Amino acid sequence: MEYWQPKIETMKRAQLEELQLQRLKKTINAVYKNVQFYRAKFKEMGIQPSDIKTLDDVRKLPFTNKSDLRDNYPFGLFAVPMKKVARIHASSGTSGKSTVVGYTRKDLETWANLMARCFYMVGVRPGDVFQNAANYGLFTGGLGIHAGAERLGCTVVPSGTGSTQKQIEMIRDFGVTVMHATPSYALYIAETAKKMGIEPGSLPLRIGVFGAEPWSANTRKELEKSFGIKAYDSYGLSEMMGPGVAFECTEQDGLHIWEDAFIVEVLDRNGEPCAPGEKGELVLTTLCKEALPLLRYRTGDITTFMDGECACGRTARKITKFFGRADDMLIIRGINVFPSQIEHVLMEMPEVGEYFQVVLERVNHLDEITVKVEMSDRAFSGELGDLKKITNTVAKRLKDTLNLRTNVVLVEKGSLPRVEGKSKKVIDLRTSI
Numbered sequence: 489m490e491y492w493q494p495k496i497e498t499m500k501r502a503q504l505e506e507l508q509l510q511r512l513k514k515t516i517n518a519v520y521k522n523v524q525f526y527r528a529k530f531k532e533m534g535i536q537p538s539d540i541k542t543l544d545d546v547r548k549l550p551f552t553n554k555s556d557l558r559d560n561y562p563f564g565l566f567a568v569p570m571k572k573v574a575r576i577h578a579s580s581g582t583s584g585k586s587t588v589v590g591y592t593r594k595d596l597e598t599w600a601n602l603m604a605r606c607f608y609m610v611g612v613r614p615g616d617v618f619q620n621a622a623n624y625g626l627f628t629g630g631l632g633i634h635a636g637a638e639r640l641g642c643t644v645v646p647s648g649t650g651s652t653q654k655q656i657e658m659i660r661d662f663g664v665t666v667m668h669a670t671p672s673y674a675l676y677i678a679e680t681a682k683k684m685g686i687e688p689g690s691l692p693l694r695i696g697v698f699g700a701e702p703w704s705a706n707t708r709k710e711l712e713k714s715f716g717i718k719a720y721d722s723y724g725l726s727e728m729m730g731p732g733v734a735f736e737c738t739e740q741d742g743l744h745i746w747e748d749a750f751i752v753e754v755l756d757r758n759g760e761p762c763a764p765g766e767k768g769e770l771v772l773t774t775l776c777k778e779a780l781p782l783l784r785y786r787t788g789d790i791t792t793f794m795d796g797e798c799a800c801g802r803t804a805r806k807i808t809k810f811f812g813r814a815d816d817m818l819i820i821r822g823i824n825v826f827p828s829q830i831e832h833v834l835m836e837m838p839e840v841g842e843y844f845q846v847v848l849e850r851v852n853h854l855d856e857i858t859v860k861v862e863m864s865d866r867a868f869s870g871e872l873g874d875l876k877k878i879t880n881t882v883a884k885r886l887k888d889t890l891n892l893r894t895n896v897v898l899v900e901k902g903s904l905p906r907v908e909g910k911s912k913k914v915i916d917l918r919t920s921i
Contacts, residue, residue: 512543513537574591617663617664621648621655655677663692671719675710675853697722727782739800764795770807791808791810846858857895859896
């Protein structure tokens with residue numbers, strides 16, 4: 489299949505909206521018929537699928553939040569029977585339960601095709617050697633990126649994360665031309681290469697695809713200068729399917745969001761549409777998903793619509809790089825972490841108290857998280873062996889929940905500041921680089 493698809497990617501707005509409406513009606517009928525949660529929401533709001541006659545009518549539809557996925561854990565929002573679910577991915581939720589997403593075989597095809605379209609847009613071609621330095625497993629960035637690169641006709645190196653020196657050797661020895669990683673890990677790879685006596689710019693890389701965490705214009709400059717590449721931004725979220733929802737083109741000025749697959753809204757605090765250039769929350773409705781179609785999903789990501797046509801010729805609207813989160817979610821080494829997750833773990837442990845503080849720092853281009861937690865009266869014996877045992881137990885439970893290595897520091901009761909609100913419990917010392 490050719491992944492430059494001008495019929496879709498340069499479609500006139502009127503045709504695109506006609507396609508969106510057709511797919512929206514199909515999606516609404518599927519969720520109304522097969523998902524009790526949405527059927528109840530429609531009844532509560534006094535609407536029927538037949539009430540959706542135009543794209544503007546999307547505003548009549550109910551919102552969906554991450555908490556709705558959590559409340560219907562694990563498969564309550566699936567619109568197909570489990571025998572039609574070909575794969576399950578999951579990401580961390582705020583209560584310790586995962587946000588579970590499912591895919592039919594057709595969903596996996598759609599996902600791979602969209603990813604291939606993204607890669608083609610930034611100059612990746614059949615025959616490129618593509619190293620995927622992302623976590624494999626339940627995290628969607630591993631298999632999702634992998635499938636798109638394979639679909640495009642690349643030779644894929646599923647390196648995963650870690651073993652950094654080996655990563656560098658593979659890039660050099662295998663002739664890797666395209667790399668996908670978090671930007672912070674890519675910077676660490678560059679730094680490690682220099683320590684090995686290898687100039688990153690001497691490696692065969694020509695394109696870098698980076699996502700899963702916020703990164704600045706300065707980071708782009710550093711990556712491009714270090715490796716001698718063009719660096720492109722990727723956006724996705726597991727609830728929509730994973731990476732591939734939006735992607736930069738070679739203009740490197742905003743991300744095209746694929747409107748044949750999603751209805752895109754940017755809404756203000758009152759749920760009203762934002763004008764181009766006005767910051768608001770990105771809200772997405774899936775148009776092509778069978779297993780987990782979602783209506784008006786509140787991503788929590790703050791962005792703006794960009795006005796005007798793109799020089800690349802694609803007509804899918806563009807959004808800016810994200811300004812932050814509408815909630816308190818943190819992104820640490822590409823993994824979503826909520827302070828409430830940490831609190832949930834600590835509250836189940838009688839050895840520690842209710843007060844804690846999260847300190848985020850960037851060390852050698854990588855995020856480090858330290859959790860300072862007060863001990864409870866009964867846990868404080870003064871014995872070093874006891875302190876070490878409690879520290880190890882807290883660290884293990886946090887790692888099990890967050891899927892992230894965490895530094896734990898036990899402090900005396902009363903030593904942490906008493907402030908209101910979860911946001912005050914986080915001290916982010918990371919600086920834009």
